């Protein structure tokens with residue numbers, strides 16, 4: 001698929017840039033984006049999502065949003081790719097998807113539902129998982145801990 | 160949906176299997192309290208005097224891959240930019256007035272395809288020509304940056320219609336100037352058309368307004384560059400201005416402030432006593448190509464097309480069951496949809512009498528699929544690791560999407576785009592925790 005544009009992954013960074021999608025350019029843009037962005041990426045509403053340098057360097061992604069959807073039956077976990085190679089490995093690790101756990105109640109969902117990308121991941125782009133929300137384990141308005149490979153990110157707001 | 164034949168029911172069930180329902184053991188949930196509400200669906204803009212004030216504005220929408228796209232849209236004048244325009248709901252035969260205010264940098268207008276006798280500022284709405292005879296607009300327009308124009312008409316036959324820009328049409332409609340007009344039958348607001356066999360459950364009414372976006376073109380318009388609409392390439396495909404998985408989010412989701420409408424059908428099985436009426440899905444195509452939209456696991460009964468009830472001259476029922484709803488540009492289809500538990504499968508008393516196919520036989524596309532863990536409605540099972548599991552209480556989720564698979568992507572990333580799910584809860588509903 002021919003790719004002629006690369007667009008900054010946030011409403012916070014304007015104007016959107018039209019660039020030839022060379023890897024160096026993408027990396028430079030992502031780096032600039034990471035340095036410049038005033039808030040968590042992925043939306044203009046809601047509390048900021050905390051970040052973990054450790055988790056980001058392990059996975060190559062930055063988690064950007066957890067939201068209850070599907071009339072309460074589903075949960076989306078969105079993440080921005082920082083390092084395409086690591087992120088592809090992270091996404092392909094089907095046996096060990098990140099776990100979402102409610103911080104308010106016992107339980108959570110380990111039932112990761114992988115909407116697998118049938119394509120090359122690109123730095124700066126946002127991708128997602130859809131989780132089942134068994135028994136309404138995760139609720140909008142609370143905080144969850146995302147854990148992966150022994151690392152965790154606490155106090156992630158659920159939209 | 161009436162007269163569902165056994166054959167169709169079997170096909171439906173087979174399709175449900177293919178869509179990703181499978182029994183791998185079962186886990187019966189204990190009784191719980193409250194059932195969760197089903198989705199809010201269609202949000203109508205109504206007015207006691209059928210007077211609607213819309214403002215054409217610019218703004219940004221977000222796509223699930225993190226992009227932010229410059230758009231134009233019609234929003235309520237009292238509100239702000241949104242995509243798509245509000246769903247205007249009126250009753251057939253009533254007088255409708257739509258006042259358009261224009262904040263855009265070029266003239267714009269609204270045409271109401273399917274409505275007759277439309278006036279603009281009191282004069283017949285008609286194409287606007289230059290002195291040399293070239294057309295500038297399909298109808299009278301509102302001047303750039305502050306102009307306004309008032310359209311009036313008498314609402315025509317019941318059904319679903321687009322309203323959209325009549326000025327520089329290919330460009331302005333691509334930019335987002337479109338919305339849905341719902342005309343209800345007089346005296347029968349819970350029918351799709353004047354026929355009593357088009358009755359639906361008003362709590363389960365949905366608009367699926369399908370469209371596409373070429374982000375390069377939008378960037379060009381934002382910068383004021385000349386754009387070549389004829390050579391645009393769509394990268395984003397939307398239902399009600401959202402792409403998967405944002406289609407699953409509720410109306411007015413906080414993270415989609417300018418895209419207020421979700422697109423998830425949420426129903427319970429048909430039951431003659433407790434749930435006799437089908438859902439109604441109103442499909443509209445505001446794009447430039449055919450969108451072959453199809454839900455997995457369920458046919459739908461098309462009852463109205465472009466505001467015409469499907470009936471013969473003698474009143475005979477010409478509605479039809481369809482698995483793949485080809486919604487062509489500018490077209491609307493109103494489809495009744497229900498889900499019938501014909502076989503009443505039960506893991507203990509009425510098990511599915513066949514070897515369920517291996518996972519590899521059930522691929523949606525690629526090595527993963529969507530999976531509700533059990534072939535039995537209301538029952539949960541165990542989960543293979545490479546499977547997309549979407550199951551709160553044993554409910555079914557059937558994927559529904561454009562079968563043109565490039566339209567089911569977010570800028571080429573699979574899956575996304577023109578895709579959502581149809582959720583079917585057990586008869587008692589889905590208990591909340």
Ligand SMILES: [Cu+2]
Nearest residue numbers: 453455560562
């Ligand atoms: Cu399909």
